[in-house]
Amino acid sequence: MTDCLVDGVPGSMVPADDRGLLYGDGLFETIAFHHARAPLWDRHWARLSADARRLGLSMPPEDLARSECLQLAGSERCVIRLTLTRGSGGIAYFPDPQAPARRIVQRRAWPERLVVQRSEGMKLVTSTVRLARDSTLAGIKHLNRLEQVQAARDCAARGADEALLYDAAERLVEAIACNVILVIGSRKLTPRLDGSGVAGVGLRWLSEQPEVELEIIDIAPAQVLQAEEIMVINSVTGIRPVTALDDHRFAIGATCRAWQRLWSERLES
Amino acid sequence: MTDCLVDGVPGSMVPADDRGLLYGDGLFETIAFHHARAPLWDRHWARLSADARRLGLSMPPEDLARSECLQLAGSERCVIRLTLTRGSGGIAYFPDPQAPARRIVQRRAWPERLVVQRSEGMKLVTSTVRLARDSTLAGIKHLNRLEQVQAARDCAARGADEALLYDAAERLVEAIACNVILVIGSRKLTPRLDGSGVAGVGLRWLSEQPEVELEIIDIAPAQVLQAEEIMVINSVTGIRPVTALDDHRFAIGATCRAWQRLWSERLES
Numbered sequence: 006m007t008d009c010l011v012d013g014v015p016g017s018m019v020p021a022d023d024r025g026l027l028y029g030d031g032l033f034e035t036i037a038f039h040h041a042r043a044p045l046w047d048r049h050w051a052r053l054s055a056d057a058r059r060l061g062l063s064m065p066p067e068d069l070a071r072s073e074c075l076q077l078a079g080s081e082r083c084v085i086r087l088t089l090t091r092g093s094g095g096i097a098y099f100p101d102p103q104a105p106a107r108r109i110v111q112r113r114a115w116p117e118r119l120v121v122q123r124s125e126g127m128k129l130v131t132s133t134v135r136l137a138r139d140s141t142l143a144g145i146k147h148l149n150r151l152e153q154v155q156a157a158r159d160c161a162a163r164g165a166d167e168a169l170l171y172d173a174a175e176r177l178v179e180a181i182a183c184n185v186i187l188v189i190g191s192r193k194l195t196p197r198l199d200g201s202g203v204a205g206v207g208l209r210w211l212s213e214q215p216e217v218e219l220e221i222i223d224i225a226p227a228q229v230l231q232a233e234e235i236m237v238i239n240s241v242t243g244i245r246p247v248t249a250l251d252d253h254r255f256a257i258g259a260t261c262r263a264w265q266r267l268w269s270e271r272l273e274s
Numbered sequence: 275m276t277d278c279l280v281d282g283v284p285g286s287m288v289p290a291d292d293r294g295l296l297y298g299d300g301l302f303e304t305i306a307f308h309h310a311r312a313p314l315w316d317r318h319w320a321r322l323s324a325d326a327r328r329l330g331l332s333m334p335p336e337d338l339a340r341s342e343c344l345q346l347a348g349s350e351r352c353v354i355r356l357t358l359t360r361g362s363g364g365i366a367y368f369p370d371p372q373a374p375a376r377r378i379v380q381r382r383a384w385p386e387r388l389v390v391q392r393s394e395g396m397k398l399v400t401s402t403v404r405l406a407r408d409s410t411l412a413g414i415k416h417l418n419r420l421e422q423v424q425a426a427r428d429c430a431a432r433g434a435d436e437a438l439l440y441d442a443a444e445r446l447v448e449a450i451a452c453n454v455i456l457v458i459g460s461r462k463l464t465p466r467l468d469g470s471g472v473a474g475v476g477l478r479w480l481s482e483q484p485e486v487e488l489e490i491i492d493i494a495p496a497q498v499l500q501a502e503e504i505m506v507i508n509s510v511t512g513i514r515p516v517t518a519l520d521d522h523r524f525a526i527g528a529t530c531r532a533w534q535r536l537w538s539e540r541l542e543s
Contacts, residue, residue, distance in 0.1 A: 009290050018287035019295060021278050021378055026288060027357075028419040029298035060420070061427055088296075091423075098419065098426035098450055109290055137470070139442030140406035142420055149418035150297035150367065151329070151411055154360075157367035158330055173408030181367055201406070 008112040010073050023107060024100065025090030029148040031106075032056050033088040034206075037241045037272075038078035043085070044272040045240050046071065048206045053089065056145045062091055063106050070108060077112040084241055086111045090148070119242055122166065123265060126248030126257055127237065129180070131226075132156045132168035136178050136201040144204040156181045167237060169229065169250065172201045177224040183237035183245075184208040186219065187229060188260045193217070196224050207240035214267055234258035243268045277381040279342050292376060294359030297367065298417040300375075301325050302357040303475075306510045307347035312354070313541040314509050315340065317475045322358065325414045331360055332375050339377060346381040353510055355380045359417070388511055391435065392534060395517030395526055396506065398449070400495075401425045401437035405447050405470040413473040425450045436506060438498065438519065441470045446493040452506035452514075453477040455488065456498060457529045462486070465493050476509035483536055503527035512537045 007015035024030035034049045043049070050067055057064050074085045088109040094101035134156040142149065152170075160168040160181060167180045177196045179185055184205040187194045195212075198204050212219045229235070235247035235255050244265050246257040276284035293299035303318040312318070319336055326333050343354045357378040363370035403425040411418065421439075429437040429450060436449045446465045448454055453474040456463045464481075467473050481488045498504070504516035504524050513534050515526040 011290060017290050019290045019292075021280060021286050021288045021380060023288075023295065024423075026292065026295040026359075026378075027302075027355075027417070028423055029417050030420060030423045033296075060424070086296075090295075098422040099430055100423060100427065102427075102430075109295075111290060134410055135408065137406035137409035137411070139404065140421075141403055141424065142406070147420055148296070148298050149420045151299060151416055151418045152409075153367040154293075154297055154299045154369060155329070155410065158369065158371075161368055161371075 008077060010077060010108070010110040012108055013069070013073055019107070019109060020093055022093045023090050024092060024095065025088065025107070025148050028098065030100065031088060031090030031148045032060065032062065032146055033086055033148060034146065035241055036074065036085045036087060038074070038085055039082050039273060041075060041078060041080045043074065043078075045206055045210060048209055049087075049240070052146065052204065052206055052209075053087070056147065057089065059145060060147070061102075062089060065089070065106065065108055073108065073110045077110055082115040084113045084115060086113070088148070116242070119245075122245045123243060126246040127166040128249040129167050129169055129235075129247050130160060130163050130165040131251055132170045132181070133159050134170060136170055136172045138172040138174055138200045140201055143200050143202060144198050146203050153181050171226065175226060177226070177229060178202040180237045183239045183242065186236050186238060187224065187232040188234035188258060189228065189232055193219050193260065194224060194228070195219050195221055197221055205239050207238045207243065210240070210272070211238060211244070211264065211268075214271075216267065217264065234261050236261045236264075243272075277346060279346060279377070279379040281377055282338070282342055288376070288378060289362055291362045292359050293361060293364065293369065294357065294376070294417050299369065300357060300359030300417045301329065301331065301415055302355055302417060303415065304510055305343065305354045305356060307343070307354055308351050308542060310344060310347060310349045312343065312347075314475055314479060317478055318356075318509070321415065321473070321475055321478075322356070325416065326358065328414060329416070330371075331358060334358070334375065334377055342377065342379045346379055351384040353382045353384060355382070357417070385511070388514075391514045392512060395515040396435040397518040398436050398438055398504075398516050399429060399432050399434040400520055401439045401450070402428050403439060405439055405441045407441040407443055407469045409470055412469050412471060413467050415472050422450050440495065444495060446495070446498060447471040449506045452508045452511065455505045455507060456493065456501040457503035457527060458497065458501055462488050462529065463493060463497070464488050464490055466490055474508050476507045476512065479509070479541070480507060480513070480533060480537075483540075485536065486533065503530050505530045505533075512541075
């Protein structure tokens with residue numbers, strides 16, 4: 006069975022002049038599929054559409070993209086990456102406004118380690134990588150992810166599962182592949198993403214649940230250490246508690262467990 | 275004749291799981307070749323090596339990379355793009371430290387418009403795109419170039435040849451594909467590149483010529499308008515004078531003409 010479609014055609018190769026490769030000129034979504042369904046499809050599609058507007062990328066028809074994702078997903082639990090690049094053409098940085106976008110759909114296995122991480126928690130470090138700030142691309146899930154790769158290298162070298170990323174002004178932004186939520190007393194806090202970071206689909210879904218009230222604010226390192234609970238979230242992994250950050254230990258609290266139940270009942274049952 | 279080599283093999287396709295495509299995880303050099311020679315090869319190789327160290331990318335042997343570039347270049351005047359990606363493998367952002375890098379060598383025609391632009395100058399606009407600042411990737415010629423693509427779209431829509439880019443703190447950084455030099459009285463100024471931008475090989479070469487003294491400083495928009503001369507430089511295009519910036523006109527001055535002569539005598543004769 007193929008695990009890749011390029012513009013709908015089975016195959017694992019992409020033209021070397023693809024602008025996604027040359028310049029990171031494109032977007033992607035990483036989508037959880039269960040039983041031939043993607044519970045968060047609508048939110049993924051909405052984000053991709055909004056980001057494509059910001060980049061001036063043409064969108065494929067939604068039915069076409071969904072059917073290609075489903076074709077690869079089959080009925081098993083898996084992760085589908087849908088990449089949309091600006092295709093080929095143009096002169097260096099200047100794109101050809103007429104060139105059609107290119108769709109790349111890739112399948113990967115469901116990460117089995119999630120069961121343990123959701124239950125027992127994760128060990129994080131504070132990344133030595135500081136994210137650039139005041140980015141006009143903030144919030145967009147684009148292909149320019151070298152900061153995350155650098156943070157992942159640092160994280161792996163230090164034996165951690167994930168890392169908290171601050172921007173150059175020491176504002177908390179996100180984890181490498183997740184958004185972050187802190188519980189301090191009755192407050193549930195998540196960082197602003199107006200200058201760096203990705204506006205996550207999982208976080209968006211959570212914030213729209215009637216039981217959930219999130220404050221979006223600037224968060225400094227000292228506040229992180231005051232947290233009673235820390236959790237990380239993305240649309241594939243769901244909500245995972247943080248039990249260690251550098252030398253500090255955190256309990257897995259009632260908020261995390263309650264929100265994990267919402268996630269599992271509403272998205273994975 | 276092929277115009278692309280992937281790990282030395284003629285062909286125009288790259289695996290869809292290449293990390294350059296997935297995450298912009300790689301570097302590139304754009305190198306001018308004349309008569310089967312690249313006069314700035316040593317400086318390109320030095321920058322690529324230094325950038326690869328910062329990203330933890332393994333470098334191919336220099337002789338191998340040069341011979342692949344030469345194989346495509348032939349004896350005609352042309353532009354060779356040498357891309358080095360982190361290859362395939364790893365788990366999402368986390369690379370496989372053992373995976374070999376992938377070399378992609380591509381050829382494109384020499385840009386004929388350069389003759390006119392060097393002689394008659396270029397029309398620039400001030401970009402509406404502000405570059406993110408305090409980037410830990412500043413200076414590196416990496417594959418994360420979406421800001422430049424956004425600036426190119428804006429530039430093309432406004433009918434200009436190039437655009438000046440400021441960072442979010444209104445410090446001048448560079449043009450879309452060039453570094454920038456201002457002449458104000460006896461001073462020759464070029465922006466700091468410590469938080470954004472690419473440390474250009476052409477600029478580096480120029481700054482090392484005994485006749486040339488460049489001051490590297492913070493430059494605000496008001497200073498740009500005080501300039502008697504503005505020029506843009508990169509290793510392929512050489513030095514081109516700016517004759518218009520938005521509604522302002524600039525003369526082509528003696529400094530530009532003198533440095534253009536150095537360029538042509540020492541690199542293109």
